[in-house]
Amino acid sequence: MLSIVLPIALSAIGVAFVLNLWRLVKGPDATDRILALDTMTINAIALIMLLGIALGTTVYFEAALILAMMGFVGTVALCKFLLGGDIIE
Amino acid sequence: MMEATLSEVVVSVLLLVGAGFALVGSIGLARMPDFFTRMHAPTKATTLGVGAIVVASLVFHSSSGGGLSLRELAISLFLFITAPLVGHLLGKAALRGTRKD
Amino acid sequence: MTIRKRLLPQPFVSVAVLGLWLVMVSAFTLGSLLMGAILAVLIPLFTQRFWPDRPLVRRPVLAVRLFLRVCFDIVLANWEVARLVLGPIGRIHPRFFDLPLDIDDPFVATLLASIISLTPGTVSVDIDTEARLIHVHGLNVGDEGAAIAAIKARYEAPLKEIFQC
Numbered sequence: 001m002l003s004i005v006l007p008i009a010l011s012a013i014g015v016a017f018v019l020n021l022w023r024l025v026k027g028p029d030a031t032d033r034i035l036a037l038d039t040m041t042i043n044a045i046a047l048i049m050l051l052g053i054a055l056g057t058t059v060y061f062e063a064a065l066i067l068a069m070m071g072f073v074g075t076v077a078l079c080k081f082l083l084g085g086d087i088i089e
Numbered sequence: 090m091m092e093a094t095l096s097e098v099v100v101s102v103l104l105l106v107g108a109g110f111a112l113v114g115s116i117g118l119a120r121m122p123d124f125f126t127r128m129h130a131p132t133k134a135t136t137l138g139v140g141a142i143v144v145a146s147l148v149f150h151s152s153s154g155g156g157l158s159l160r161e162l163a164i165s166l167f168l169f170i171t172a173p174l175v176g177h178l179l180g181k182a183a184l185r186g187t188r189k190d
Numbered sequence: 191m192t193i194r195k196r197l198l199p200q201p202f203v204s205v206a207v208l209g210l211w212l213v214m215v216s217a218f219t220l221g222s223l224l225m226g227a228i229l230a231v232l233i234p235l236f237t238q239r240f241w242p243d244r245p246l247v248r249r250p251v252l253a254v255r256l257f258l259r260v261c262f263d264i265v266l267a268n269w270e271v272a273r274l275v276l277g278p279i280g281r282i283h284p285r286f287f288d289l290p291l292d293i294d295d296p297f298v299a300t301l302l303a304s305i306i307s308l309t310p311g312t313v314s315v316d317i318d319t320e321a322r323l324i325h326v327h328g329l330n331v332g333d334e335g336a337a338i339a340a341i342k343a344r345y346e347a348p349l350k351e352i353f354q355c
Contacts, residue, residue: 001094005101009108009142016115016135023118023127031183032124038175039118039131045164046111046139049146053100058150061160064143068164072171079178083185110268117275126284128313129329130275136308137268159213169264173307173314180315180327 006054013046034078041071096152103145110138124183132176140165200241204230248354256348263309263344270311274330282330286315289338291322292346298353299324305345312341 020043024036048064117130147161211226212218234241247253274282289306293299296319303314303324316325331337 001097001101005104009104012108012112016112019115019119029124029183031179032127034182035124035128035131035179036118038179039115039135042131042135042139042168043111043115045168046107046142049139049142049161050104053104053146053149056153058160065160065164065167068167068171072167072175075175076178079175079182082182083178110272113268113272113275117271120275120279122279123284125286125313125315125327126282126329128327129271129311132307132313133264133267133271134275137264160216163210163213169308170304173304176307176313177303177315180313180325184315184325 002053006050010047010050010054013043013050016043017047030082034075034082037078038071038075041067041075045071096148100145100149100152103141103148107138107141107143107145110134110141112138114138125180128176128180128183132172136168136172140168143168200234200238203234203237203241207233247352249352252348253352256345256352259344259348260305260309267309267311271329274311283332284327284329285331285334286325286327287331287334287338289324289326289341291324292342293350295353298349302346302349305349306341309345312337 017040020036020040024033024040027033045064045067048060048067052058052060052064111134114130114133114135117134118127121127121130143161143165147159150161208226208230211229212222215222215225291299291302293302299317299319303317306312306314306324306326311329311331313327313329314324315327317323318325326341328337
């Protein structure tokens with residue numbers, strides 16, 4: 001059953017990535033691009049988790065966790081930059 | 090054996106729901122007409138979708154030996170805490186941008 | 191009392207750090223417990239200055255009920271958003287509205303803003319503490335007054351009661 005579901009889930013996330021990339025390229029604003037990048041980061045976490053299930057290991061867990069944290073910090077830093085130019089007040 | 094198949098069904102359903110919602114989030118991101126409507130889909134759908142996939146991974150690794158692993162729950166929790174903050178900050182940034190013009 | 195206050199200024203944060211550490215190492219041994227306890231004492235001490243004064247949870251049962259309601263609403267929100275996203279674009283009516291705040295405490299106001307972002311069709315965009323309102327963007331708002339009343343009754347009133355502010 002998993003052998004059928006996993007490719008479906010992986011391709012759904014793959015299509016999601018393409019759509020994010022399209023928004024990232026098209027813009028039109030900086031905020032749209034940041035939003036696209038943030039969504040991509042979250043989708044990358046999903047991809048890593050799916051890879052972990054497909055390969056049956058838990059070694060990728062830390063990568064997903066670090067991606068979640070760094071993605072959030074990066075998005076916040078970019079937003080702060082747009083808001084005031086100062087990242088740390 | 091019965092238990093293994095049950096967990097497999099749970100994992101499969103969670104994966105399908107999760108991947109579906111993640112896809113919906115990205116469709117919304119690509120399809121909606123302006124920034125503020127675009128913001129809705131990724132902050133909600135993608136977060137729940139990836140949360141479901143992460144929980145699926147938790148169930149899968151817990152059921153296939155190695156005991157209960159709750160670590161994935163931390164990612165899920167983290168995503169649900171940070172998603173509104175990211176949405177809020179992005180909205181604020183976009184609002185400043187439109188006000189300046 | 192004072193020793194507890196000085197060693198554990200944020201008991202909830204300490205418990206959360208300890209729990210997170212045990213989950214992360216996913217090995218319940220004496221060593222991990224000890225390390226977690228050390229971190230649970232040290233991290234709140236070093237980050238003390240960044241924590242604003244938070245009101246205490248006065249009604250824990252109500253807090254759990256609000257939490258469950260929000261979890262349910264998150265699933266509902268996603269169903270709603272999925273329907274709107276996949277349906278025809280011409281049918282949605284996005285608009286901004288201002289939600290007047292009855293809450294003074296900035297921490298509780300932030301909590302309310304986060305809940306608004308996670309629940310059906312609304313994202314909080316800006317908190318104006320001087321004018322005491324939250325700037326909200328709704329994806330599909332038919333009646334502005336009804337949307338504001340729904341948020342106030344469903345989330346703000348319980349939050350007010352939980353924190354008694």
